[in-house]
Amino acid sequence: MTNRTHRTGGGRPATHHEVRLTGRPQGPLTDDLFEVVEVPVPEPQSGQVLVRNTTMAVAAVMRTLMDEATTVPMPSFVPGEALYGSVVGEVVDAPGTDFTPGDLVEHNFGWREYALVDADGVHRRDRDQLPDPAAYLSQGPTAYMGVVRGAEVRPGDTVFVSGAAGGVGSLAGQIARLRGAGRVIGSTGSQRKADYLVGELGYDAAVIRGAGPFEEQLRKAAPEGVDAVFDNVGGEQLQAAIALANRGARIALVGALSNQLSDSGTHTTEIDTLSLVARGITLRGIALYDHLELIPEWNEVFGRGLRDGTLTFPHARLQGIQEAPRALRELVEGRHLGAVLVEL
Amino acid sequence: MTNRTHRTGGGRPATHHEVRLTGRPQGPLTDDLFEVVEVPVPEPQSGQVLVRNTTMAVAAVMRTLMDEATTVPMPSFVPGEALYGSVVGEVVDAPGTDFTPGDLVEHNFGWREYALVDADGVHRRDRDQLPDPAAYLSQGPTAYMGVVRGAEVRPGDTVFVSGAAGGVGSLAGQIARLRGAGRVIGSTGSQRKADYLVGELGYDAAVIRGAGPFEEQLRKAAPEGVDAVFDNVGGEQLQAAIALANRGARIALVGALSNQLSDSGTHTTEIDTLSLVARGITLRGIALYDHLELIPEWNEVFGRGLRDGTLTFPHARLQGIQEAPRALRELVEGRHLGAVLVEL
Incomplete structure (x- = not known):
């Protein structure tokens, strides 16, 4: 070549x-x-x-x-x-x-x-x-769709974004903040990325995958539970998010990186469906090709945010x-x- | 005594x-x-x-x-x-x-x-x-809530109701029909109940739990997939429903009888979250205590249906x-x- x-x-x-x-x-x-x-x-x-x-x-x-x-x-x-x-x-x-x-x-x-x-x-x-x-x-359109239509983030919500330092997650947390989230927590794979989330992207707390039992870490970061979840990852992170989900929580499923990026080929997560019933929790799988009409709206929001410094x-x-x-x-x-x- | x-x-x-x-x-x-x-x-x-x-x-x-x-x-x-x-x-x-x-x-x-x-x-x-x-x-209020708010049954939908012969399911199928469902399929535990679903309650087809691989049976009953699901059961029946869910399908989770009525104490179902993302499938846990305001509406609907013979x-x-x-x-x-x- x-x-x-x-x-x-x-x-x-x-x-x-x-x-x-x-x-x-x-x-x-x-x-x-x-x-x-x-x-x-x-x-x-x-x-x-x-x-x-x-x-x-x-x-x-x-x-x-x-x-x-x-x-x-x-x-x-x-x-x-x-x-x-x-x-x-x-x-x-x-x-x-x-x-x-x-x-x-x-x-x-x-x-x-x-x-x-x-x-x-x-x-x-x-x-x-x-x-x-x-x-x-x-990947703002995916992030925007997930925050707005999937997790339906509302003012004051505690929001958890998994895979928060990736192309989607790094924008999802910022968008959640823009929508009035009260507290934004992100997960990622290293201390360097965790520092970046909190120091540069305005996250309130970061949880590091592999640094201990995930649910316990997330509970410390979200002592009052989570109201909205932007899930990029699936697996134990999704299980922890469900365990901490408050009544009426909305969980947007936008990816399953824990498996997409592994070589196992499986994408399953064990979910306690009775707890979804009991707490009225919604898991909403959502993909951009079903929401393409959001792209122009996102580009408007993004342009404005990049110019006024509220988004990076x-x-x-x-x-x-x-x-x-x-x-x-x-x-x-x-x-x-x-x-x-x-x-x- | x-x-x-x-x-x-x-x-x-x-x-x-x-x-x-x-x-x-x-x-x-x-x-x-x-x-x-x-x-x-x-x-x-x-x-x-x-x-x-x-x-x-x-x-x-x-x-x-x-x-x-x-x-x-x-x-x-x-x-x-x-x-x-x-x-x-x-x-x-x-x-x-x-x-x-x-x-x-x-x-x-x-x-x-x-x-x-x-x-x-x-x-x-x-x-x-x-x-x-x-x-x-x-249990009509629960059935009504699940059909209307959980599964959002729309005219023409193929609807699957699990636990269809129970107190909730026996009304959910009828309500789905009343909302214009095109095809209504129910699952139950015996041939006697299956006959009752089709013969008396207006179901188009019934699937019998334990009478063979569940997903295969459901696929035969719903060759074009399912658009809306009223899930009372969880477990393999929910897995089969997800496997057959069409793009944009809505799955109401209203119970987890497969585990509630067993003695194992576990309520988990292995779910392929990437397939929920890919097909834009929503799993909505829903419980009546969050939707009590539907009860008077249901009693109206029920009274009318009992009188005109469209509901039993x-x-x-x-x-x-x-x-x-x-x-x-x-x-x-x-x-x-x-x-x-x-x-x-």
Whole structure:
């Protein structure tokens, strides 16, 4: 593989790079599951948009989509083909469409430097709405949906966010605060991340996974129980959240990282359903593809919050498409704070 | 014990009977856990209501309340004291209150022939609203709450009711039908009850617990999946319901009979939380004490349905307070169809 592209005249290169899956993971992710390949830059037909991708995001769901059979209603990645995922870029050429070269757009064909996309799969973005176009790749829509529709956070609530230092969780806690939460508690995997949650992201307390019985730790952080839960993780963290849930608590289930990011393939949690009955607790599974209409609302909220300083966009940025496999591997390994982006 | 009461003049006896708990169950319910005791009929003070109880209901929650520690926010029964529970009766004497002798009332001091109740714990009932005063003891409020607020049954839904032949389930299926459900499936414990569900209660199909792998049976009965679930049972039946839940399905958790009525003391179900996320499934624990304001609405609906023949009130009736312990034991053993009432 080379990381240099062949250019023809007119600023558009003849070739670019894409990342292909080479096989299905059997255990921990390794770099040889990915291959960076040089391919020709395609030529758009009428109704198609050629986009120069500038920044892509990696996300936990991509680990799930590397498996052949998943419970997620999205197509699995296919060995021998390029992966896909959210990306922002600039329109290069768009014959027979409403797009103009230079337009800032978002679409779902990341993991490549140039993408050819049918016009109806391309979404125009506003350069003035968010201070940084890469912020369109935040997992804020998922966080916002989970806080507002899933956990229905209300003023004064004690809120628990699991996986709080990740791309989703690092925004969920901030959004809960913005919605008037009285106390926000986050869980994460290390003291460094716990310090970050409390010091930088405005969490009131952080609980470290593995640093002792989880329920006991959470009880210390939430002596009066929890009213709303944003659950990214499942497993013992969800069990602890249920044990501490107050009457009428709402628990948004937005992920199951404890299993998604493990290699066991199981995602089950033992739940005492009678305690859900007795305390009127709701567990609401919620996924963004059922709530896409929230995205513009979130972008409004996010732009305002970034500008007035009430929200921040925690993220790491890696440089170059050849780093994309490492970005996903390190996301799975929990090495980063916030979203993980790759500049293409 | 005797079942005869000593009477003084004026129609009010000097003594009556109450049922006391003698100890905590260690295994299956036995009659020696209960004792029928003759005690004086109490004298009401101003603000108190003396009620001659006429019909009481037994319910699964009473088995739970026989244990010392429960997850239900209601006081456990106390050894040496009378049990309590829903009952209808007639006011005998009510000095310094709005009640008049002869008023039909409902209150929570069953398991005795006469009850002395503070006026604010006594609820007047309308002799013209329901054709049979005992129908006020139906578990319809729980069924109605679960169908309307928990499972949010909508026209055309395929609905699954577990524990469908019990006091709650036998009404839940009928209510689902009344709300426009397209297909209603119930589970129960025997062929006799299954025939009753389909033949008498208007279920489209019945699944028999223990007659084969539950999920496979349910899949045959609901080849297009389920949209709304009324779960009385938990365990494998809830797992099967989740496996067959369509996108956006609502699952009301109203009980956990699989464990409440067993002696294991555990109430856990292994749940694949990622599948709840992926399909946007809601599990809503719901209990009547948080939705008491639905009771008058239900009584309206029930009275109309009983009169026009769109609803029936399946129940068994035992005669005499000395039968109350057997009524509860037989309820737990699943011997009856519908509600189990005792004429006092």
